[in-house]
Amino acid sequence: MFSLYKKEVQSYFLSPFAYVVSALFLMVFSLFFINGISDMNSNVLKFSFSNIFYNNFFYFIFMIPLLTMRTFAEERKSHTETLWLSAPISIAQVVIAKYLAVVTVFLLMLVLTLFFPLVAWWHGSVIVPSMLCGYLGFFLWGLVCIAIGMMMSALTDNPILAAVLGEGAMIVVIFLDNFTKTALVQSMPAVAKVFEWFSTEQRFGVFSQGLFSLSDLVFFLSLSAVVLVWTVIIIEKRRWSRG
Amino acid sequence: MVEIKNLTKYYGSHPAVLDISFTVGDHEVLGFLGPNGAGKSTTMNMITGCLPATSGTVLVDGYDIAKDPMEVKRRIGYLPELPPVYPDMRVRDYLNFAAGLKRVPRGERKKQVEDAMERLKITDVQRRIIGNLSKGYRQRVGFAMALLGSPKFLILDEPTVGLDPTQVIEVRHLIQDLSRDHTIIFSTHILAEVTAVCERVVIINKGQIRAVDTIANIEASVSGDLRLKMKVEGEIMKVTNIIKGTQGVQEIEEVEYDSVGVNSFTVRVASDDVRKPLMSALLAEDCMVLEIASEKASLEExxxxxxxxxxxxxxxxxxxxxxxxxxxxxxxxxxxxxxxxxxxxxxxxxxxxxxxxxxxxxxxxxxxxxxxxxxxxxx
Structure with a gap:
């Protein structure tokens, strides 16, 4: 399993892919950072990063699918999946190894953005708990998105299609909250309630305010786990109907 | 030992493999023959656990692929029809990775990878990116991958496809060489390969087994009789009557027009001894025998x-x-x-x-x- 993880992480950094995606991410991040700084009025001396994350995760919708689109679709297309299908490794292990590899890349991208709090701290001051919780919330949200992106990649053998499907799925997940607030859904309290259970944005909001909520942490982790289990099932199912 | 019992695979309602059973003994080289689309790859995918069977069992050294996939996969080296190589990796990195995936202990990896590269003669391309290699080299990289972990069983799906004639011969020698410590099942639709390498063959068509036997037995069973191919100059009816009238001739199987007044006859005879009386009978009637050759049924036939x-x-x-x-x-x-x-x-x-x-x-x-x-x- 470790060799698969290692190979996956390497494959991101052997091609210009990871560099380009992280550069794009950092560019967007810095734009919002500059925007946030210039928006501050003179009374505010402390800078919280949660706002940046709020704006950023819309971009994040388009970046996570770029990272996950190749995970399974490409292997299916180039017939390399027989390598791990015939190796003494279970599909669950493959999914976990690949998942951890994407998470590692994502984590590295986040670590790179620590440059901005450092700059802010250097020239002013940063609300540390709010920033840390903002980072944590952002990371947890990323975990769910990566799992969804991988599931979409397992559904098809076309990486581009996997990216588009992933974007679609993530837009649904993000805007579920907005959709829940519409009059139509609110008129049906039972439906609104169910939608609220799965709303991720609200839970991210809790983190961004500098609060740490165990129940939301569990929510993000368990949702990722459920999606990963689905991914395993999808691959198993495809193995049966392949031909 | 690999035991395959009543193996069946349906794709939807279409049977790709239907009720196949055969066994492969240790240190045996089994040729798996069949035309394109006969179900060779499907069967191999099922033996290696890449594809679950609709029904039937595959036992590898007593382990069932459906129940103990890990134990089975540890014992099998599989080279699929399309070598599963990552085009963006270097040959050596790829083999190291595959060795890890096959749970080769860390300390042995380097040696095993080097041995495999040596055997397949790809040591000189070890630093190159697989995507830039030719089809033949990729095939060999895939073959080297199958050898990692020194599996007891090697399953090779058309290992010589895409290789040039010298490489084909090299691979044949390699298979013969490997058969000393491995049990090999390999599929092909090139018959010369089978005759050169295997003792026993399984012939499969449309998902069903047509024959499982040694090459000699299959050749004998298909037609135990001899054929004479002869080119005779003379009037066709006359020649036909003479041939038919000779003792020991069973049947004229084919008459082909060769050139003006000359016809080729394919005659099924009881034994080679018929040649003499047949010749003299023809010559006595003024029919000139231009060519005569006896022909045995080949594996091809x-x-x-x-x-x-x-x-x-x-x-x-x-x-x-x-x-x-x-x-x-x-x-x-x-x-x-x-x-x-x-x-x-x-x-x-x-x-x-x-x-x-x-x-x-x-x-x-x-x-x-x-x-x-x-x-x-x-x-």
């Missing part, structure tokens, strides 16, 4: 027969029918000539048959016509 039994049968039947019609036509002709004066009532029963026979005998009649033409030219 067996393959053709076994994989297309219905087509072959029908053509044989058609030929027999043609022969009968030719005889009928001749009889009718003779009868018509001798008994021209007979009453119309008698002939009324015959014309239908005569017509039919004449029609079907059209081609041979033409041939004999040409024969006559040549004779005429000579005189």
């Amino acid at each position: 067996a393959f053709v027969k076994l994989t297309a039994p219905t087509a072959k049968q029908s053509s044989a039947e058609a030929f027999e029918a043609l022969g009968r019609e030719m005889d009928a036509a001749r009889e009718a002709e003779e009868a018509a000539a001798a008994e021209e004066s007979r009453s119309d009532a008698d002939a009324a029963g015959e014309p239908k048959k005569t017509e039919q026979a004449a029609e079907s005998a059209g081609a041979p009649a033409q041939k004999s016509g040409r024969g006559k033409q040549k004779k005429g030219g000579k005189h």
